[in-house]
Amino acid sequence: MSPRHALPDPDDVAPATPAQATPPPPPAAPVAAPAPATEPAARKPRKTHAHTHTHSHHGGPVENLAHFAKPLVVGLLTVIAVATAVGAIFLWPTHSDHPIPVQFRSADGGPIKTVQASVIAQSRADCGTMGAGSVSEQQPMFDDDSDTTGACIASVAELTSGPDKGNYTVLSTATNRAQSGTGPDHYETHGSPDDPIAGQPTFKVGDKLRLSMSSVPDGGTRYSFFDYQRGIPLLFWAIAFVVAVVAVATWRGLRAVIGLAFAFAILAFFALPSILDGHSPVAVAVVSASAILFPVLYLAHGLSMRTSSALLGTLASLGLAVGLSKVAVSTLSLTGLSGESTMSLQLYQGSISLSGLLLAGFVIGTLGVLNDVTITQASATFELASVPGESRMDAFRGGMRVGRDHIASTVYTLVFAYAGAALPLLLLFYVAGQPVTGLITGEAVAIELARTFVGGIALALSVPLTTAIAAALVTPIAKEPATTA
Template sequence: MSHRLPEPADSPAASGPPPGASPGPAPGGHTHAGHVHATGPVENLARYSRPAVVGLLVLAALATVIGAILLWPSHAERPLPIPFQAADGGPIRTVDATVISQSRADCGTLTPGTATTAYPAIAATGGPCIASVTRLTSGAQQGQYVVLSIATNRTQTDDVPGQPSTKGLDPNAPMAGQPDLHLDDHLRLSVITDPSGTLRYAFYDYQRGTPLIWWALAFVVAVVAVATWRGLRAVIGLVFAFGVLGYFTLPSILDGHSVVGVALVSSAAILFPVLYLAHGVNMRTSSALLGTMVSLVLAAGLSQAAVSSLSLTGLSGESTRTLQLYQGSLSLSGLLLAGFVIGTLGVLNDVTITQASTTFELAAVPGQSRLGAFRGAMRVGRDHIASTVYTLVFAYAGSALPLLLLFSVAGQPFSSLLTGEEVAIELARTFVGGIALALSVPFTTAIAAALIAPPSPEPGVARP
């Protein structure tokens, strides 16, 4: 009887199939006619996980659809608030114009606001007003010229009672509240018709369409260049999100529906396509979606408690006061709640998808247990929380910077600064977002860990 010695570890018999044999399936793929087809990352799932997650997400999707039907806006026409009305009660009309020349002139010699076919002759006397000649590039009087008169700080003198002092101000700079125009600036001018039928023009805003398009293109190119097709899908999801906000969220709130309900339905409607577009249809994304939804509901409850306990009314902002004046059915406290909920959406999405992916990756290590994967992912999550909390705080602090400066100039004590409603709202946003963010990490990690079935340990390796 002959005995066959064991093959060396690096021999063909030990390292792979014999010549002519069909290769076995590669990890994460299957074979067909001698080719290997990749199917993406292998997810070792517990037996019950897929139907349980699919069932929960189907229920959430049905609830979102029902909520959208119940809260669907009428898109009815509404009267314009007076600040946005023209003299005839319609919307403010604007035309485009370009600054073609500037000179210093006496304010009393200028006749601003009317269009002329001939280039206006302005005596450059070095006076205290800046005469900006603009050419209309749209509207009924396109091609004609309009003079805009901008008063400078030189029009304010110390010897005129009731006028502020020019001390410390640049005398040649436009007065506070006046636009600082330059040659070749592209402007929007408001148009009104006076009782005599003459069109009158005034500065309304700068044209920002073309620069915004270039910045948007730069953003898309940067995202797609780094994240490739996944980045492109994320941009498509972002466009969809803005569509939901513009076509459903805002009109539904204006119809007087529950603001918190609208915010939750809008967030869910955004999350489903955005997450799956950016990260693919798999159980990792699904676990992140579940974790985000749980955290959003928690954020809504925390927001309600914060608004109630801090007695936040929303009346400190000029825009909210204008809304209450012309849309009396709006709940300003509800509007605050909706802002809190929607404001946490982006940061929660970032944290939950990271936690789900980390948990699945750790669970794929041979010999790993569910508890080990959970603990490892939580260590990553703690670092993520620490960095993202700074993101929340500085984002809100940056938006409130002009307000902080105003309080500093007014000489208010620091305690008064912190407890004033405008700052308290920003602090409440930070606290609510931070709590929801912190709790989303264990929620999502636990959901992901419950769904996976860690692989069996390698021979000779004990499971920890």
Template sequence: MTRPGGRHTQPVQHEDGQRNVVVHRDPPTAHGHQHGAGPVPIGAAARWVVVTVLSLAVAAVAIGLAVLWPSAAGEHPIPIQFRSADGGAMRTDTATVVAQARAECQNPMTGVAVDAPQSLGVAPVVDGPCYATTVRLDSGADKGRFVLLQVPTNRAQSGDGPGQPRLDPATADNPAPGQPTLRVDNTIRVSAVPGIDGSLRYSFFDFARGPAIIVWAILFLVAIVVVAAWKGLRSIIGLVFAFAVLGVFTLPSILSGHSPVAVAITSSALILIVVLYLAHGVSMRTSAALLGTLVSLLFAGVLSWLAIRTMDIAGLSGDQAMNLQLYSGTISMTGLLLAGFIIGALGVLNDVTITQASATFELAAAGEPSRLATFRAAMRVGRDHIASTVYTLVFAYAGSALPLLLLFSVAAQPFGSLVTTDQVAIELARAFVGGIAIALSVPLTTAVAAALVTISPRDGAVPAGR
């Protein structure tokens, strides 16, 4: 006999007289997926659309590299702040702090290399207005010799005259603003400037952070590789590739006079294509994330242009921007600002899109009955991701602008005037553009990934390209 749903039942007589019923399912129809006979084939059209679009993107990146490749027309002049007295590149040597004492300022031996510390003529003075710091040169032409560096304290810059800062006892012995805090055994870098007589004069340049940076880099590598295994190692290789692109192509191309926006888009696309496939493997899952990221990056570029135009952002409020404008007036600061927006959106967009693509494929594999159901389930994950990422984005920019915010908090100016200044507007525009790009990337990437999964109503889903 036949029961509803196309199932046939047949009584079976056992030796104990009991009757059981065996249920027979109908044979698979021409549309076998309607009865769970097999998985629904991947959408061939969606697959070929993705492959075609990504192939065109790769071709466009190749053309962009060929057109925008930096020219080899001589070296660029050295900026003034990095130029030595003779017009060449600034020379720096390493040195170690060997002694320190409070003393009077304006010692005539400051910056002169001598064979013995006693030749520096340091006379300790209790509560002296300067720190007399003796350093031993560890490299350069005067290696092994000693140099005196003087660091003024707040006491040296205070006074009772009009316009002079009052002395605060709590900070009187601290180095003056902009001066380094040096201690014995510190390793530093000193700049070497040729004097009139040909001898070198030395002054503090920066701290030597090489060993500390190497240690932290090793800890970073170990943490990533231990937790993420081979994927983590591939992501580190991709990160090295990304910095290589910035150093070999992006920066030289902009200095050669090419459009910063075109260079940024080409660089970002190249980095995304290589890094995503390197870290996550060649698959439909990765291709969905890549396509979503590339399209979202284009949206971010358009949004950045609109934000800069509508907010009238000049990008000249920072010291680096002003120095660059003085160095090369041919570089468009607006274009450079826009390029920074585009490159800055790479990381957060990559994070969101790869997570969405993975979530979509895993949800399909867990047994979602259709692509629409898979899309809806993945979007629920995506909404949570958007909410958390927006916080990350905004607070990251707020943290980088914390010194500026502290200055504004005591500026005694209306809040509306402060948040509309060029410096704050840049950070707000970054956050706004990044947030909108994230919100657009989630449904876009999810839709692409949902179109690429393979659905099996009976046995669950098997993601394509795994």
């Protein structure tokens, strides 16, 4: 038989249905009985090319980008990165030595020197006879039986570092007995008469302390309580934090921790010294925020267009936060003089703008929450756009539905975080005996409210902004036409 009349390949024809079957041509010679019919399902289906080639041949989510998206995003981010680098050059700190503030200065004018010590014994003693702060080579001993009415607690501490390592000193803690009396300055004490008075630390045997050193006229050294030793506990919690993040988020969590360390490095080695050099706190905060966002987002979420869209949304929202912060500080007449730390800073270096410092704090404070919202919106929009048949507008609407739920929960996080930080201040104002309106409009509370309002508005606006950017970057997938058997 010639090739022209060759039978077609069974793989190139669809299985015939009973209604479509036609009798075969009569055989040229007798043949054996036909083999038993097989089920149509056992035959190979016909190969067809009627579908569209829109599938991704790479692993992971489908990112179908418009032709203009990649160069546009890369161009915008390149411009912002160059502007950030130029700003960092102009604002780069000199890292010169600065005078030490009075509250952190020792008697000789230098920085406060501290040594480590451990509490090894405690006893009741008279406040004026224990020789608190002096150094002795022998462990001081106190007779509890003869000093049961003493108004102070004597804590014997062994010095474990410094020039007097191995010697001893005594720390005196006044108890409520020292506040007994009925004079005009007397106030009601709380707790047992043997408890330390309010504002005094409560030592226990085994406590690890840091003691400050000060020189005395006779050439000796006197020690006093400075702080607790927290190095080992902090290291433990830091390790636990890293282990928990990496255990749940694996390599992405590790990259996020590295990005966090990079962010702290920028704040410590660039932002703070630059502000102390007299540069604009707002400009320093904006440059620092931009320099933080680039490595943090790409380290945590990888180099992709969805990460880039989240970065664009975060930077745009950050610009809105700067404008909102300026308007809030101006309209509310916030000066920044209500806090003790800002007052000390103003006395230390009057050239620093406290209102600018407030603005910088607003900007830095919004970074974390904006990053959380924008990356979620970008990922949700890209995932929705990867569903066949979804248009850009469908992806935008779906992303907005996700964003509304996210806003509702994140606003609570923002408000409660600020309320928790200001809790001691709120307690003081609660017992101040002033009208509620006066307390709310006071600068100390108004600053926290303004911080909350600015962060909340920037958070709300970042959702449609980032969702729109992500929806504009994707190319929806056309739905595959239905195939007939």
